[in-house]
Amino acid sequence: MVKEPLSIVVTRRLPDAVEARLKELFDVRLRQDDQPMSRAELVEAVRSADVLVPTVTDQIDAGLIGQASEKLKLIANYGAGIDHIDVSTARQRGVLVSNTPGVLTEDTADMTMGLILAVTRRMPEGLALMQQGTWEGWAPTALLGGRLGGRRLGILGMGRIGQAVARRAVVFGMQVHYHNRRKLHSETEASLSATYWESLDQMIARMDVISINCPSTPSTFHLMNARRLQLMKPEAVLINTSRGEVVDENALTRLLRAGQIAGAGLDVYEHGTKINPRLRALTNVVLLPHMGSATKEGRIEMGEKVIINIKTFEDGHRPPDQVVPSML
Numbered sequence: 001m002v003k004e005p006l007s008i009v010v011t012r013r014l015p016d017a018v019e020a021r022l023k024e025l026f027d028v029r030l031r032q033d034d035q036p037m038s039r040a041e042l043v044e045a046v047r048s049a050d051v052l053v054p055t056v057t058d059q060i061d062a063g064l065i066g067q068a069s070e071k072l073k074l075i076a077n078y079g080a081g082i083d084h085i086d087v088s089t090a091r092q093r094g095v096l097v098s099n100t101p102g103v104l105t106e107d108t109a110d111m112t113m114g115l116i117l118a119v120t121r122r123m124p125e126g127l128a129l130m131q132q133g134t135w136e137g138w139a140p141t142a143l144l145g146g147r148l149g150g151r152r153l154g155i156l157g158m159g160r161i162g163q164a165v166a167r168r169a170v171v172f173g174m175q176v177h178y179h180n181r182r183k184l185h186s187e188t189e190a191s192l193s194a195t196y197w198e199s200l201d202q203m204i205a206r207m208d209v210i211s212i213n214c215p216s217t218p219s220t221f222h223l224m225n226a227r228r229l230q231l232m233k234p235e236a237v238l239i240n241t242s243r244g245e246v247v248d249e250n251a252l253t254r255l256l257r258a259g260q261i262a263g264a265g266l267d268v269y270e271h272g273t274k275i276n277p278r279l280r281a282l283t284n285v286v287l288l289p290h291m292g293s294a295t296k297e298g299r300i301e302m303g304e305k306v307i308i309n310i311k312t313f314e315d316g317h318r319p320p321d322q323v324v325p326s327m328l
Contacts, residue, residue, distance in 0.1 A: 220245075
Protein backbone atom coordinates (compact mmCIF):
# COMPACT_ATOMS: atom_id res chain seq x y z
CA MET A 1 0.00 0.00 0.00
CA VAL A 2 1.41 3.36 -1.06
CA LYS A 3 1.83 5.76 1.82
CA GLU A 4 0.21 9.16 1.29
CA PRO A 5 2.62 12.13 1.44
CA LEU A 6 2.51 14.34 4.48
CA SER A 7 0.20 17.34 4.39
CA ILE A 8 2.32 20.46 4.97
CA VAL A 9 1.19 24.05 5.59
CA VAL A 10 3.80 26.82 5.23
CA THR A 11 2.86 30.12 6.88
CA ARG A 12 5.05 32.54 4.87
CA ARG A 13 6.61 32.80 1.41
CA LEU A 14 9.95 31.00 1.26
CA PRO A 15 12.73 31.19 -1.36
CA ASP A 16 11.64 29.75 -4.72
CA ALA A 17 14.13 26.87 -4.55
CA VAL A 18 12.79 25.82 -1.15
CA GLU A 19 9.16 25.98 -2.24
CA ALA A 20 9.91 23.99 -5.39
CA ARG A 21 11.56 21.21 -3.39
CA LEU A 22 8.69 21.13 -0.89
CA LYS A 23 6.23 20.68 -3.77
CA GLU A 24 8.28 17.81 -5.15
CA LEU A 25 8.32 15.92 -1.87
CA PHE A 26 5.08 16.67 -0.06
CA ASP A 27 1.45 17.62 -0.33
CA VAL A 28 2.22 21.24 0.53
CA ARG A 29 0.07 24.34 0.82
CA LEU A 30 2.21 27.39 0.21
CA ARG A 31 1.49 31.00 1.11
CA GLN A 32 0.45 33.09 -1.88
CA ASP A 33 1.43 36.47 -0.40
CA ASP A 34 4.17 37.43 2.03
CA GLN A 35 1.97 38.56 4.88
CA PRO A 36 1.75 36.73 8.23
CA MET A 37 -1.21 34.40 8.64
CA SER A 38 -4.12 35.66 10.68
CA ARG A 39 -5.10 33.83 13.83
CA ALA A 40 -8.03 32.24 12.01
CA GLU A 41 -5.74 31.05 9.22
CA LEU A 42 -3.31 29.54 11.74
CA VAL A 43 -6.17 27.73 13.47
CA GLU A 44 -7.30 26.29 10.13
CA ALA A 45 -3.71 25.26 9.38
CA VAL A 46 -3.18 23.31 12.63
CA ARG A 47 -6.54 21.61 12.14
CA SER A 48 -5.76 20.42 8.62
CA ALA A 49 -2.01 19.72 8.45
CA ASP A 50 0.27 16.87 9.48
CA VAL A 51 3.15 19.36 9.63
CA LEU A 52 3.14 23.12 10.22
CA VAL A 53 6.08 25.20 8.98
CA PRO A 54 5.89 28.52 10.87
CA THR A 55 8.31 31.43 11.17
CA VAL A 56 9.21 33.87 13.91
CA THR A 57 6.22 36.05 12.95
CA ASP A 58 3.74 33.33 14.00
CA GLN A 59 2.65 32.93 17.62
CA ILE A 60 2.25 29.19 18.12
CA ASP A 61 0.97 29.41 21.68
CA ALA A 62 -0.92 27.00 23.94
CA GLY A 63 -4.29 28.27 22.76
CA LEU A 64 -3.45 27.62 19.13
CA ILE A 65 -1.93 24.20 19.78
CA GLY A 66 -5.00 23.32 21.83
CA GLN A 67 -7.12 23.75 18.69
CA ALA A 68 -4.97 21.44 16.57
CA SER A 69 -6.35 18.17 15.27
CA GLU A 70 -4.77 14.82 16.05
CA LYS A 71 -3.23 14.93 12.56
CA LEU A 72 -0.69 17.56 13.58
CA LYS A 73 2.49 15.72 14.58
CA LEU A 74 5.35 18.10 13.76
CA ILE A 75 6.00 21.85 13.93
CA ALA A 76 9.04 22.30 11.69
CA ASN A 77 10.05 25.86 12.45
CA TYR A 78 11.75 27.89 9.71
CA GLY A 79 14.31 29.55 11.97
CA ALA A 80 16.53 28.82 14.93
CA GLY A 81 14.63 30.79 17.60
CA ILE A 82 11.73 28.96 19.24
CA ASP A 83 10.50 31.52 21.77
CA HIS A 84 7.35 32.04 19.65
CA ILE A 85 6.39 28.36 20.05
CA ASP A 86 4.98 26.82 23.24
CA VAL A 87 7.17 23.74 23.06
CA SER A 88 5.95 22.33 26.38
CA THR A 89 2.32 22.33 25.28
CA ALA A 90 3.27 20.84 21.93
CA ARG A 91 5.10 17.98 23.67
CA GLN A 92 2.12 17.36 25.93
CA ARG A 93 -0.06 17.04 22.82
CA GLY A 94 2.42 14.64 21.19
CA VAL A 95 3.60 17.20 18.66
CA LEU A 96 7.33 17.34 17.94
CA VAL A 97 9.10 20.66 17.34
CA SER A 98 12.19 21.16 15.19
CA ASN A 99 14.20 24.23 14.21
CA THR A 100 17.13 25.24 11.99
CA PRO A 101 20.16 25.89 14.25
CA GLY A 102 23.62 26.85 13.07
CA VAL A 103 22.63 27.95 9.57
CA LEU A 104 22.67 31.70 10.19
CA THR A 105 25.66 31.94 12.49
CA GLU A 106 28.05 33.57 10.04
CA ASP A 107 25.40 35.86 8.52
CA THR A 108 24.32 37.20 11.91
CA ALA A 109 27.92 37.66 13.04
CA ASP A 110 28.65 39.62 9.85
CA MET A 111 25.70 41.90 10.58
CA THR A 112 26.85 42.36 14.17
CA MET A 113 30.23 43.60 13.00
CA GLY A 114 28.52 45.78 10.40
CA LEU A 115 26.48 47.46 13.13
CA ILE A 116 29.53 47.93 15.34
CA LEU A 117 31.32 49.67 12.47
CA ALA A 118 28.27 51.70 11.46
CA VAL A 119 27.72 53.07 14.97
CA THR A 120 31.33 53.70 15.96
CA ARG A 121 32.24 55.29 12.60
CA ARG A 122 28.96 57.26 12.31
CA MET A 123 28.18 55.87 8.85
CA PRO A 124 24.45 56.68 8.83
CA GLU A 125 25.18 60.35 9.56
CA GLY A 126 27.57 60.46 6.62
CA LEU A 127 25.07 58.67 4.41
CA ALA A 128 22.36 61.16 5.37
CA LEU A 129 24.58 64.09 4.35
CA MET A 130 25.19 62.55 0.95
CA GLN A 131 21.54 61.64 0.35
CA GLN A 132 20.37 65.10 1.39
CA GLY A 133 22.99 66.79 -0.78
CA THR A 134 24.26 68.86 2.15
CA TRP A 135 27.88 67.65 2.25
CA GLU A 136 30.23 70.63 1.86
CA GLY A 137 33.50 68.73 1.64
CA TRP A 138 36.12 67.17 3.87
CA ALA A 139 36.99 68.82 7.19
CA PRO A 140 39.51 67.74 9.86
CA THR A 141 36.93 67.51 12.64
CA ALA A 142 33.86 66.39 10.71
CA LEU A 143 32.03 63.18 11.71
CA LEU A 144 34.79 61.93 13.95
CA GLY A 145 34.15 58.41 15.12
CA GLY A 146 36.45 55.96 16.85
CA ARG A 147 38.66 53.12 15.66
CA LEU A 148 37.85 49.55 16.66
CA GLY A 149 41.41 48.45 17.32
CA GLY A 150 42.08 48.27 21.06
CA ARG A 151 38.43 48.62 22.08
CA ARG A 152 36.92 46.19 24.56
CA LEU A 153 34.05 44.12 23.21
CA GLY A 154 31.80 42.45 25.75
CA ILE A 155 29.78 39.60 24.27
CA LEU A 156 26.65 38.61 26.15
CA GLY A 157 26.02 35.00 25.15
CA MET A 158 28.95 32.96 23.81
CA GLY A 159 27.16 30.33 21.73
CA ARG A 160 27.70 29.80 18.01
CA ILE A 161 26.97 33.40 17.04
CA GLY A 162 28.83 34.94 19.97
CA GLN A 163 31.93 32.94 19.08
CA ALA A 164 31.63 33.91 15.41
CA VAL A 165 31.46 37.58 16.47
CA ALA A 166 34.53 37.06 18.65
CA ARG A 167 36.52 35.63 15.74
CA ARG A 168 35.72 38.66 13.63
CA ALA A 169 36.40 41.15 16.41
CA VAL A 170 39.89 39.74 17.00
CA VAL A 171 40.75 40.40 13.36
CA PHE A 172 39.73 44.04 13.88
CA GLY A 173 42.09 44.26 16.84
CA MET A 174 39.39 44.33 19.51
CA GLN A 175 39.83 42.84 22.96
CA VAL A 176 37.21 40.13 23.43
CA HIS A 177 35.42 39.60 26.73
CA TYR A 178 32.29 37.57 27.40
CA HIS A 179 29.64 36.55 29.89
CA ASN A 180 27.88 33.24 29.45
CA ARG A 181 25.90 30.73 31.48
CA ARG A 182 28.95 28.48 31.33
CA LYS A 183 32.61 29.29 30.96
CA LEU A 184 34.05 28.05 27.69
CA HIS A 185 36.69 25.34 27.61
CA SER A 186 40.17 26.81 27.98
CA GLU A 187 41.12 25.72 24.46
CA THR A 188 38.13 27.56 22.98
CA GLU A 189 38.86 30.65 25.06
CA ALA A 190 42.46 30.64 23.88
CA SER A 191 41.46 30.26 20.22
CA LEU A 192 39.16 33.28 20.56
CA SER A 193 41.55 35.29 22.77
CA ALA A 194 38.51 35.74 25.03
CA THR A 195 38.31 36.67 28.71
CA TYR A 196 35.45 35.31 30.82
CA TRP A 197 33.53 37.46 33.30
CA GLU A 198 31.44 35.67 35.88
CA SER A 199 29.82 38.97 36.85
CA LEU A 200 27.77 40.48 34.04
CA ASP A 201 27.56 43.81 35.89
CA GLN A 202 31.32 44.10 36.19
CA MET A 203 31.83 43.27 32.53
CA ILE A 204 29.25 45.80 31.33
CA ALA A 205 30.85 48.61 33.32
CA ARG A 206 34.23 48.10 31.64
CA MET A 207 33.36 47.54 27.99
CA ASP A 208 33.44 49.92 25.02
CA VAL A 209 30.99 47.81 23.01
CA ILE A 210 28.35 45.41 24.31
CA SER A 211 27.07 42.83 21.81
CA ILE A 212 23.96 40.87 22.75
CA ASN A 213 24.02 37.36 21.31
CA CYS A 214 21.95 35.35 23.77
CA PRO A 215 18.54 33.73 23.12
CA SER A 216 15.23 34.99 24.43
CA THR A 217 14.20 32.99 27.50
CA PRO A 218 12.38 33.91 30.72
CA SER A 219 15.78 34.39 32.38
CA THR A 220 17.06 36.77 29.67
CA PHE A 221 13.96 38.99 29.48
CA HIS A 222 15.19 42.56 30.12
CA LEU A 223 18.58 41.18 31.09
CA MET A 224 19.80 44.57 29.93
CA ASN A 225 17.43 46.54 32.14
CA ALA A 226 17.67 50.19 33.18
CA ARG A 227 20.07 49.42 36.04
CA ARG A 228 22.48 47.48 33.85
CA LEU A 229 22.28 49.96 30.99
CA GLN A 230 23.27 52.69 33.43
CA LEU A 231 26.44 50.72 34.21
CA MET A 232 27.69 51.24 30.66
CA LYS A 233 30.38 53.85 30.09
CA PRO A 234 29.08 57.09 28.51
CA GLU A 235 31.28 56.44 25.46
CA ALA A 236 30.12 52.83 25.06
CA VAL A 237 27.69 51.47 22.46
CA LEU A 238 25.15 48.65 22.55
CA ILE A 239 24.59 46.21 19.68
CA ASN A 240 21.67 43.76 19.54
CA THR A 241 21.21 41.19 16.76
CA SER A 242 19.64 38.57 19.03
CA ARG A 243 16.16 39.21 20.45
CA GLY A 244 14.59 42.56 21.28
CA GLU A 245 13.11 41.37 24.58
CA VAL A 246 16.60 41.09 26.11
CA VAL A 247 16.81 44.91 26.26
CA ASP A 248 14.49 47.32 28.04
CA GLU A 249 13.94 49.45 24.95
CA ASN A 250 12.33 52.40 26.74
CA ALA A 251 15.20 52.58 29.23
CA LEU A 252 17.73 52.38 26.39
CA THR A 253 15.97 55.21 24.58
CA ARG A 254 16.04 57.45 27.69
CA LEU A 255 19.75 56.86 28.26
CA LEU A 256 20.64 57.45 24.62
CA ARG A 257 18.66 60.70 24.58
CA ALA A 258 20.39 61.81 27.78
CA GLY A 259 23.84 61.07 26.37
CA GLN A 260 24.55 58.44 29.03
CA ILE A 261 25.20 55.88 26.28
CA ALA A 262 27.06 56.93 23.14
CA GLY A 263 25.09 54.91 20.61
CA ALA A 264 23.30 51.72 19.66
CA GLY A 265 22.93 49.40 16.69
CA LEU A 266 19.74 47.36 16.70
CA ASP A 267 18.37 44.72 14.34
CA VAL A 268 15.65 43.46 16.71
CA TYR A 269 13.10 45.22 18.89
CA GLU A 270 11.18 44.54 22.06
CA HIS A 271 7.76 45.09 20.48
CA GLY A 272 8.40 43.90 16.93
CA THR A 273 7.59 46.58 14.37
CA LYS A 274 6.25 48.97 17.04
CA ILE A 275 9.48 50.84 17.65
CA ASN A 276 9.64 53.76 20.05
CA PRO A 277 9.44 56.87 17.79
CA ARG A 278 11.91 58.70 20.05
CA LEU A 279 14.41 55.91 19.35
CA ARG A 280 13.93 56.28 15.59
CA ALA A 281 14.60 60.02 15.83
CA LEU A 282 18.08 59.66 17.34
CA THR A 283 21.11 60.24 15.13
CA ASN A 284 23.41 58.08 17.27
CA VAL A 285 21.35 54.95 16.62
CA VAL A 286 21.44 52.57 13.65
CA LEU A 287 18.17 50.67 13.21
CA LEU A 288 17.79 47.76 10.79
CA PRO A 289 14.61 45.78 9.94
CA HIS A 290 15.64 42.36 11.31
CA MET A 291 18.17 41.77 8.53
CA GLY A 292 20.68 39.67 10.45
CA SER A 293 19.77 36.46 8.65
CA ALA A 294 18.86 38.07 5.33
CA THR A 295 21.19 36.36 2.87
CA LYS A 296 19.99 34.23 -0.03
CA GLU A 297 22.36 31.47 0.97
CA GLY A 298 21.23 31.43 4.59
CA ARG A 299 17.52 31.43 3.82
CA ILE A 300 17.89 28.55 1.35
CA GLU A 301 19.94 26.57 3.89
CA MET A 302 17.20 27.18 6.46
CA GLY A 303 14.70 25.70 4.04
CA GLU A 304 16.92 22.70 3.38
CA LYS A 305 17.07 22.01 7.12
CA VAL A 306 13.28 22.23 7.37
CA ILE A 307 12.95 19.71 4.54
CA ILE A 308 15.46 17.32 6.12
CA ASN A 309 13.60 17.51 9.44
CA ILE A 310 10.25 16.78 7.77
CA LYS A 311 11.59 14.00 5.52
CA THR A 312 13.37 12.30 8.43
CA PHE A 313 10.16 12.46 10.45
CA GLU A 314 8.17 11.06 7.53
CA ASP A 315 10.61 8.14 7.34
CA GLY A 316 9.83 7.28 10.95
CA HIS A 317 12.89 8.76 12.60
CA ARG A 318 13.51 11.61 15.01
CA PRO A 319 14.13 14.92 13.20
CA PRO A 320 17.84 15.78 13.47
CA ASP A 321 17.02 19.26 14.79
CA GLN A 322 14.28 18.28 17.21
CA VAL A 323 13.97 20.70 20.10
CA VAL A 324 14.49 18.86 23.37
CA PRO A 325 13.94 20.09 26.98
CA SER A 326 17.65 20.76 27.58
CA MET A 327 17.53 23.36 24.79
CA LEU A 328 14.80 25.40 26.47
